[in-house]
Amino acid sequence: MRTASEPVISLRGVTASLGARTVLRGIDLTVAPGEVVALLGANGSGKSTTVRAAVGQVPVSGGELALFGTPLARFRGWRRVGYVPQRSTAAGGVPATVREVVSSGRLARTRLRPLGRADKAAVRHALDVVGMADRAGDSVNALSGGQHQRVLIARALAGEPELLIMDEPLTGVDLASQRVLAEALRGQKDGGTSVLLVLHELGPLAPLIDRAVVLRDGRVERVDEPERLHDPSCHHPRDTTDGAEPATMIETGLLS
Numbered sequence: 001m002r003t004a005s006e007p008v009i010s011l012r013g014v015t016a017s018l019g020a021r022t023v024l025r026g027i028d029l030t031v032a033p034g035e036v037v038a039l040l041g042a043n044g045s046g047k048s049t050t051v052r053a054a055v056g057q058v059p060v061s062g063g064e065l066a067l068f069g070t071p072l073a074r075f076r077g078w079r080r081v082g083y084v085p086q087r088s089t090a091a092g093g094v095p096a097t098v099r100e101v102v103s104s105g106r107l108a109r110t111r112l113r114p115l116g117r118a119d120k121a122a123v124r125h126a127l128d129v130v131g132m133a134d135r136a137g138d139s140v141n142a143l144s145g146g147q148h149q150r151v152l153i154a155r156a157l158a159g160e161p162e163l164l165i166m167d168e169p170l171t172g173v174d175l176a177s178q179r180v181l182a183e184a185l186r187g188q189k190d191g192g193t194s195v196l197l198v199l200h201e202l203g204p205l206a207p208l209i210d211r212a213v214v215l216r217d218g219r220v221e222r223v224d225e226p227e228r229l230h231d232p233s234c235h236h237p238r239d240t241t242d243g244a245e246p247a248t249m250i251e252t253g254l255l256s
């Protein structure tokens with residue numbers, strides 16, 4: 001579902017540095033309402049830094065960044081945003097159950113009030129969607145990496161976000177879990193949620209993706225339809241006979 005209204009995420013000429021290194025060199029990126037956008041690119045191209053900038057975790061040194069039409073510095077609508085960080089930055093060690101972690105996804109809505117009926121229903125639904133309802137009472141420290149990832153996704157879904165941002169949700173996740181995630185995302189998309197995903201491969205998510213934005217060295221190298229990324233003719237420019245400008249092969253370095 002696309003509308004002509006204002007983007008839910010808008011980055012224009014965004015620059016950012018980490019330590020002494022300039023990592024983002026002028027990123028232009030928009031996500032329209034209801035759109036599912038994949039952010040692709042080689043290791044170190046700036047994908048995570050882009051999404052971390054979008055959620056205010058990395059300070060921006062230049063350009064314009066807005067969420068739901070509000071400049072990030074003035075944005076207060078965090079209950080509208082669900083964020084799943086890259087797994088290594090959110091690993092276990094927390095003495096909490098699966099249900100407690102997923103419930104924390106309601107915090108921006110409940111503002112420390114006890115969970116009400118609607119909150120509990122949203123938590124249950126999120127656990128169901130990721131197939132973790134039967135593990136709700138278990139410690140998160142007793143989960144595998146892929147299960148932990150599902151819990152983090154459920155935490156984001158529990159907040160019933162209008163915008164879902166996920167950093168490499170498929171990494172280290174088996175094919176069955178990838179399909180669970182694809183189903184969950186399908187449900188979100190059908191409900192009108194806008195989604196920005198950092199990915200290395202489109203995998204089972206390919207049919208859901210409206211646009212793929214490829215980063216290279218802190219800039220947008222190209223924006224493409226996912227079918228084109230899978231089109232073998234794009235990968236062999238010398239084979240093209242119609243004189244059309246061939247697309248560049250996407251090399252993440254992970255697909256050998």
Ligand SMILES: Nc1ncnc2c1ncn2[C@@H]1O[C@H](COP(=O)(O)OP(=O)(O)OP(=O)(O)O)[C@@H](O)[C@H]1O
Binds near residue numbers: 021046048
């Ligand atoms: N804390 C940091 N201090 C300095 N440089 C950093 C820091 N974190 C990341 N970088 C650098 O920023 C660049 C972009 O990193 P980023 O994590 O955004 O890339 P990425 O495209 O998400 O990579 P990957 O596919 O490996 O996850 C890399 O060159 C990285 O070395």
